[in-house]
Amino acid sequence: MPRAKAFDETAVLDRAANLFWDRGYEAVSIQDLVDHLGLSRSSLYDTFGGKQALYLAALDRYRLGDEATADPIQAFIAVHGSPRQGIAAYFDAVVDDAAANCLGCFVVNATAERAAHDPETAERTRASLDVFQAQFERAVRLAQEAGEIPADRDARALGRVLVNMVYGLRVTARVSPDRAVLADVVAQTMRLLD
Amino acid sequence: MPRAKAFDETAVLDRAANLFWDRGYEAVSIQDLVDHLGLSRSSLYDTFGGKQALYLAALDRYRLGDEATADPIQAFIAVHGSPRQGIAAYFDAVVDDAAANCLGCFVVNATAERAAHDPETAERTRASLDVFQAQFERAVRLAQEAGEIPADRDARALGRVLVNMVYGLRVTARVSPDRAVLADVVAQTMRLLD
DNA sequence: TCCGGCGTGGATCGGTCGTTCCAGAACGCA
DNA sequence: TGCGTTCTGGAACGACCGATCCACGCCGGA
Numbered sequence A, B: 001m002p003r004a005k006a007f008d009e010t011a012v013l014d015r016a017a018n019l020f021w022d023r024g025y026e027a028v029s030i031q032d033l034v035d036h037l038g039l040s041r042s043s044l045y046d047t048f049g050g051k052q053a054l055y056l057a058a059l060d061r062y063r064l065g066d067e068a069t070a071d072p073i074q075a076f077i078a079v080h081g082s083p084r085q086g087i088a089a090y091f092d093a094v095v096d097d098a099a100a101n102c103l104g105c106f107v108v109n110a111t112a113e114r115a116a117h118d119p120e121t122a123e124r125t126r127a128s129l130d131v132f133q134a135q136f137e138r139a140v141r142l143a144q145e146a147g148e149i150p151a152d153r154d155a156r157a158l159g160r161v162l163v164n165m166v167y168g169l170r171v172t173a174r175v176s177p178d179r180a181v182l183a184d185v186v187a188q189t190m191r192l193l194d
Numbered sequence C: 001t002c003c004g005g006c007g008t009g010g011a012t013c014g015g016t017c018g019t020t021c022c023a024g025a026a027c028g029c030a
Numbered sequence D: 001t002g003c004g005t006t007c008t009g010g011a012a013c014g015a016c017c018g019a020t021c022c023a024c025g026c027c028g029g030a
Helices: A009-023 A030-037 A040-049 A051-064 A072-080 A082-099 A104-115 A120-147 A155-174 A178-191 B009-023 B030-037 B041-050 B051-064 B070-082 B083-100 B106-115 B119-145 B156-176 B179-193
Strands: none
Touching: A009 A104, A030 A040, A030 A051, A030 B070, A040 A051, A051 A104, A051 A120, A051 B156, A072 A120, A072 A155, A072 B030, A082 A104, A082 A120, A082 A155, A082 A178, A104 A120, A104 A155, A104 B106, A104 B156, A120 A155, A120 B041, A120 B156, A155 B106, A155 B156, A155 B179, A178 B156, A178 B179, B009 B030, B009 B041, B009 B051, B009 B106, B030 B041, B030 B051, B041 B119, B051 B106, B051 B119, B070 B083, B083 B119, B083 B156, B083 B179, B106 B119, B106 B156, B119 B156
16 A cells, blocks of 8 residues: 555545535636645546546535534534424524525535536435425424424425525525525524414 | 628527526536527627626526516416415416426526626626515515405515525425425415415 | 628637646555 | 555646637618
């Protein structure tokens, strides 16, 4: 085993994800990647295969993330004790994040830019949508069990509308990172849980 | 005045809008435009100035559209007589459209792909967001005057959440044009008007 | 019928795209 | 130390990018 790679693969993927996240797929060139990722052109192709494969790997890295952030809503619920307060706190965090850096969400951007024309991206963004929706649905069920949301509400439908709201927020924030607007959207949406 | 242009400028803009709408900005080349628009490279540059300018013109054409479709929500309200039924019918139309062709919305796609890095696109997408929100707000006020929505609701906040929901739908539909999902989102959101 | 001016088609510009390739440096092992 | 393997930097590839340019052809006005 002669020579170790001079770069950390996951760190490179993180940087690539940030770049694609910010500018999208088409607007990032291989030269941009070489300049920002800290590895040579050859290493990039040897390690990841090419631009498309690197994009998908970066998307996976962003989607799946660290194990710690696998279900951020559950994390907020655990912190706050109450499922409903956890959901609210998660929304507040999304608003803060969206208002601070108007990058939107890598998955949302990938969906809008590439899902319609790249089956592999579509597969991943669809999976993320499903996972995200299931996470909300689970949080809603927990809140129903805790008596914080009426038991006769359709948890799946609520999960769908919540994830849809977050997707909308991520798009809106790209052009209008106005905290009042985003907070209004969250406040109104929370009324669906009454 | 020696020679007339051999193409219809608005028809070309419509075709350009469809192309950019479908593939985004970066993924469409000048050659693609020449091939699909039915005018020569020279005429394209002479008439519109360049790719960026053509994109903005196509975006304006899509945004402003014909005068007839300036406020589609009001059009639906006029047809149905009731503001609330008009809003519901508009949402149904959005769901039908989104489920049929998963193109999303040109403005939403432009927001996600280019608004963050192109000030001229940002200006237009922000204006469209504001107009769209104001249209919803106006419809909500009409419904309140008709006693179809409680008068103590914040019409502006409702307008914000409704346009946000539509934006989310347009993104979701790109990867999951599942009518049940979209209809669930609409049905839940309509509860906000109770 | 000729002329002057504008739209048109196509060649062409320099630059950059994604990708490939190779010579040489760096390293573990004998 | 020498060997074999792997990674690295950079040159180079053909293709295509957005944009420019110009000779040709068409047309309305004399």
